[in-house]
Amino acid sequence: MVTNLPAEAKAKWLKVLEARTLEEKIKALEEFLSAVPKHKGTENLREWATKRLAELRDELEERKRKATRRGVSFLVEKEGAAQVVLVGLPNSGKSLLVHKLTGARTRVSEVPFSTTFPQVGMLRYEDIYFQLVDTPPVLPGKGPYNTKVMGLCRNADLILLVLDATRDVVGDYLTLRKELESAGILLSRPRGRVEIERFKTGKVGIRVTMMGELVNATVEDVKKLLASYNIYNAHVKIMGSVSLDDVEHAIFGNVLYKPSVTVVNKIDLGGNAVVQELVSKAGVPGVVVGVSALTGEGLDKLGELIFRELEIIRVYTKSPHGGVSNKPLILKRGATVLDVARRVHEDFVKNFHYARIWGPSSKYPGEKVGLDHVLMDKDVVEIHLKD
Ligand SMILES: Nc1nc2c(ncn2[C@@H]2O[C@H](COP(=O)(O)OP(=O)(O)OP(=O)(O)O)[C@@H](O)[C@H]2O)c(=O)[nH]1
Ligand SMILES: [Mg+2]
CATH class of the missing domain: 3.10.20.30 (Beta-grasp domain)
Known part of the structure; x- marks a missing residue:
C-alpha cells in the first residue's frame, strides 16, 4: 500500500495533478517518482508511476508524429457506440477475429508479432456499431508493445481478452490480467468508488458526500489524508464500500475499472472444455465465450455480449x-x-x-x-x- 509517503513526495503529486500540459505532466511525474523512497511498500506505486510515465512519453511522441505525419499512430479516435480494444498474446487470433467480425483488412499470419500497429473495424450489432481495435501482442513483463497497448486499453470502453484454446488458457488469462493490473486497469468491478473533485479557487473546504460507507475509517481520516497531500478544497463522493486505501488510490487516479469479455479462440482445435476450466479456475469477472475465428463458430454472439457487458x-x-x-x-x-x-x-x-x-x-x-x-x-x- 502506498500510505506513509514523505511529505515531499505528496506535495510533488499535487504538482502532477496541477500540470496543465503534457510536457509539464511528464516533468512533474519524473520529479514525483524521484521523491518516492524505494522500499517494498512503494513498489506497486513506483511500478504504476513508471508505466504511466512511459505512456505519457509515448503520447507526447505520438502527438509530434501526428503533427509531422510521420510513422504510424497509436491514437485511435473513437467511433460508433463504443470502442472495444482486443488484447492478447502473440498469435492468439486477434487480427483474424477483427477481420471476420468487421471485414477490416487486418494482417493475419502464423508468424507471431505480425500486427505492429492498431487497426480498426466496425462490428454491427442490431442498429449500432462497435469499433473493434486490433492491437499488437502483449508479452508477460516487458513486451515491445505492452505500454502502447495498455495506453489503448486505458481509453477503451471495453476490453476483449483473446486467448488461444491450444495453449494454457488459465495461465495466459492470468498473465494478461496481471499486465493490465500493473498498468492500473482492473477487470473486476471494485466494491466501492471514490470521486474527488478538487477546487482550485475559493475556500469550500473538504466536503464528503456519503452514498456508501467508509470501511475502518472516518470522515476525519479522509480529511487528514487529503490534507497530507495539501488538498484542502475538494468534494469527495463515497459510493459503495470504500477504504482509506481506495481514497488514496483516487488521489492518484491510478485505478480504472474496465468491463471485459473474454474470448477463447481456436475452439475448433481446443474444444469447449477449456472454457469451463477458465470459468472455474481463474475467476473471470466478465463473460467467457468459446469461438473460432477460423470456422466462425460463436462469433454471432459477440455483439450482444459486448452490448450487455458495456451496460x-x-x-x-x-x-x-x-x-x-x-x-x-x-x-x-x-x-x-x-x-x-x-x-x-x-x-x-x-x-x-x-x-x-x-x-x-x-x-x-x-x-x-x-x-x-x-x-x-x-x-x-x-x-x-x-x-
Ligand atoms: N485453427 C484456427 N486457427 C486460427 C484461429 N484464429 C486464428 N488462427 C490462426 O492463428 C494464426 C494467428 O492469427 P492472427 O490473427 O494473426 O493472430 P494475432 O493474435 O493477431 O497475432 P499477433 O498479431 O502476432 O499478435 C494465423 O495463422 C491464423 O490463421 C482459429 O479460430 N482457429
Ligand atoms: Mg495480429
Whole structure:
C-alpha cells in the first residue's frame, strides 16, 4: 500500500495533478517518482508511476508524429457506440477475429508479432456499431508493445481478452490480467468508488458526500489524508464500500475499472472444455465465450455480449411533430430523461416541461414523465418544452 509517503513526495503529486500540459505532466511525474523512497511498500506505486510515465512519453511522441505525419499512430479516435480494444498474446487470433467480425483488412499470419500497429473495424450489432481495435501482442513483463497497448486499453470502453484454446488458457488469462493490473486497469468491478473533485479557487473546504460507507475509517481520516497531500478544497463522493486505501488510490487516479469479455479462440482445435476450466479456475469477472475465428463458430454472439457487458442502453428521440430518429443515443444503464435532455441541448434542461415515453420503461404508450424518469433500452423519448 502506498500510505506513509514523505511529505515531499505528496506535495510533488499535487504538482502532477496541477500540470496543465503534457510536457509539464511528464516533468512533474519524473520529479514525483524521484521523491518516492524505494522500499517494498512503494513498489506497486513506483511500478504504476513508471508505466504511466512511459505512456505519457509515448503520447507526447505520438502527438509530434501526428503533427509531422510521420510513422504510424497509436491514437485511435473513437467511433460508433463504443470502442472495444482486443488484447492478447502473440498469435492468439486477434487480427483474424477483427477481420471476420468487421471485414477490416487486418494482417493475419502464423508468424507471431505480425500486427505492429492498431487497426480498426466496425462490428454491427442490431442498429449500432462497435469499433473493434486490433492491437499488437502483449508479452508477460516487458513486451515491445505492452505500454502502447495498455495506453489503448486505458481509453477503451471495453476490453476483449483473446486467448488461444491450444495453449494454457488459465495461465495466459492470468498473465494478461496481471499486465493490465500493473498498468492500473482492473477487470473486476471494485466494491466501492471514490470521486474527488478538487477546487482550485475559493475556500469550500473538504466536503464528503456519503452514498456508501467508509470501511475502518472516518470522515476525519479522509480529511487528514487529503490534507497530507495539501488538498484542502475538494468534494469527495463515497459510493459503495470504500477504504482509506481506495481514497488514496483516487488521489492518484491510478485505478480504472474496465468491463471485459473474454474470448477463447481456436475452439475448433481446443474444444469447449477449456472454457469451463477458465470459468472455474481463474475467476473471470466478465463473460467467457468459446469461438473460432477460423470456422466462425460463436462469433454471432459477440455483439450482444459486448452490448450487455458495456451496460449501455439505446434511446431514440422523437420531436413532438416529427418521426422517431433512427440513430439512437447511447447512454449508461440507469440514465434518466435528464441525461437525454442534456445530450440534446442545454436549453432542453432549462426549458423542460415534460416528456412522453414509449417503450419498455413506460407504463403505457406515451406516458407523461419528468426529468428523473429512468430509461430502458429501446425507449422512445419526446421532450416538450415550456412555451
Ligand atoms: N485453427 C484456427 N486457427 C486460427 C484461429 N484464429 C486464428 N488462427 C490462426 O492463428 C494464426 C494467428 O492469427 P492472427 O490473427 O494473426 O493472430 P494475432 O493474435 O493477431 O497475432 P499477433 O498479431 O502476432 O499478435 C494465423 O495463422 C491464423 O490463421 C482459429 O479460430 N482457429
Ligand atoms: Mg495480429
